[in-house]
Amino acid sequence: xxxxxxxxxxxxxxxxxxxxxxxxxxxxxxxxxxxxxxxxxxxxxxxxxxxxxxxxxxxxxxxxxxxxxxxxxxxxxxxxxxxxxxxxxxxxxxxxxxxxxxxxxxxxxxxxxxxxxxxxxxxxxxxxxxxxxxxxxxxxxxxxxxxxxxxxxxxxxxxxxxxxxxxxxxxxxxxxxxxxxxxxxxxxxxxxxxxxxxxxxxxxxxxxxxxxxxxxxxxxxxxxxxxxxxxxxxxxxxxxxxxxxxxxxxxxxxxxxxxxxxxxxxxxxxxxxxxxxxxxxxxxxxxxxxxxxxxxxxxxxxxxxxxxxxxxxxxxxxxxxxxxxxxx
Numbered sequence: 001x002x003x004x005x006x007x008x009x010x011x012x013x014x015x016x017x018x019x020x021x022x023x024x025x026x027x028x029x030x031x032x033x034x035x036x037x038x039x040x041x042x043x044x045x046x047x048x049x050x051x052x053x054x055x056x057x058x059x060x061x062x063x064x065x066x067x068x069x070x071x072x073x074x075x076x077x078x079x080x081x082x083x084x085x086x087x088x089x090x091x092x093x094x095x096x097x098x099x100x101x102x103x104x105x106x107x108x109x110x111x112x113x114x115x116x117x118x119x120x121x122x123x124x125x126x127x128x129x130x131x132x133x134x135x136x137x138x139x140x141x142x143x144x145x146x147x148x149x150x151x152x153x154x155x156x157x158x159x160x161x162x163x164x165x166x167x168x169x170x171x172x173x174x175x176x177x178x179x180x181x182x183x184x185x186x187x188x189x190x191x192x193x194x195x196x197x198x199x200x201x202x203x204x205x206x207x208x209x210x211x212x213x214x215x216x217x218x219x220x221x222x223x224x225x226x227x228x229x230x231x232x233x234x235x236x237x238x239x240x241x242x243x244x245x246x247x248x249x250x251x252x253x254x255x256x257x258x259x260x261x262x263x264x265x266x267x268x269x270x271x272x273x274x275x276x277x278x279x280x281x282x283x284x285x286x287x288x289x290x291x292x293x294x295x296x297x298x299x300x301x302x303x304x305x306x307x308x309x310x311x312x313x314x315x316x317x318x319x320x321x322x323x324x325x326x327x328x
Contacts, residue, residue: 008303009101010034010041011056016108019097020045020054023090024110037303039228044113051113052088053225059104062228064096067107069148070227071095073141073203080140083133085111085225114223116215120249122256124263130210130242131267133222138235139272141203153204153233158288159184162295169298169309176318183321184291187284194236194281200274204238206230209245236278239268240285247286287324290317 017032027047032054036042039061045052057067071087078086087095088110097108121127151157163181170177191199206229207213213226243261250256268274294317301309 003102006102007060008058009103009106010037011099011101011106011108013043016043016054016056020110023092023097024088025091026052045110053085053111053113054108055111055228056099056106056108057228059101059106062107063149064107065149066151067096067109069146069150070230071109072146072148073144073230074227076144077137077140082136082140083221083223084137084227085114085223087111111225114215114225116217116221116223118212118214119216121210121246121260122250124259126216127210127246127260127263128267129216129220129222130214131264131269132271133214133224134205134208134239134242134264135268135270135272135274137205137224138200138202138238144203150231153206153231153237155188157231157233158237158285158292159188162291165295165298166291169301170314173311173314176314180291180318180321183324184288187287191281191284191288194277194284197277198275199281200235200278202232202235204231204233204235206233206238206241208238208241210242211245211249234278234281234285235274236281237285237288239264240282240289243282244286244289287321290320 013032013034017030020026020032021030026045027049029048031046033044033046034041035044040058041056043054043056045054074084074086077084089095090097090110095109099106099108119126121130163184166180167177205213205224205227207226213224215223215225217223242264243257246257246260250260265274265279297309297313
């Protein structure tokens with residue numbers, strides 16, 4: 001009997017721990033805990049002296065080239081003094097582990113643990129520090145180049161692919177989809193106007209919401225991690241995720257959002273220039289980030305089930321887009 005096709009397999013924690021013990025220089029005793037399933041699988045490894053993160057990438061999301069690019073970027077940032085979680089090599093110097101599973105090959109990487117704590121950003125001081133840390137990443141990568149191929153965070157990534165995914169799940173709501181399509185085309189046209197004036201383009205983290213993916217120490221040191229969605233893109237898009245997260249986590253308190261956003265921009269601009277044209281394009285990219293997240297939820301339905309992405313879910317997303325005020 002042949003294997004039935006599958007989409008996703010989960011590595012057994014006990015087997016993965018044995019693999020780690022065989023291939024890495026680590027101190028005993030050792031504990032490995034499966035921590036989080038998201039766009040990849042995250043494990044926390046605890047030894048007698050240190051903690052590490054072991055990430056297993058999904059076979060349907062990341063190619064070997066994608067991962068090589070990410071690791072090269074992290075090592076480059078680390079060499080330039082930027083606080084990021086870095087890949088840890090095995091005893092033989094290899095960075096990327098290969099695990100043969102029914103759906104193909106899944107790649108795994110050990111990362112240093114980002115010291116500090118995640119925390120919601122509700123203070124202007126934290127927002128300012130976060131803005132500075134993002135500027136450091138953008139400044140340090142202005143001239144970064146890699147031989148490895150990595151997808152672009154461009155219109156195909158932000159518009160074309162998300163619309164295709166959303167359309168597949170909205171056959172029963174053609175009028176809503178048509179409204180969404182026309183709205184997104186208006187957003188694209190507005191961004192193209194900003195493109196004519198010149199938008200900053202370069203390495204983006206891709207997930208700078210500030211709620212997770214960064215650790216704060218009591219001394220004010222920030223360490224960024226999880227660059228799984230990194231790539232070349234518009235920097236206005238990269239910082240738009242921070243703006244969107246503040247809108248959501250501040251309960252849409254406009255005063256708080258604007259205070260935190262102003263602090264973020266002040267922190268950013270204290271270390272790196274950001275044009276008025278880039279800043280004014282952010283609201284359009286906030287909306288496109290919502291579009292991308294809308295499609296991501298649908299694409300994850302096969303793994304976590306479609307029950308959470310019913311008409312009520314579509315209603316909530318369409319309410320956002322129908323209430324969107326386009327800025328020209």
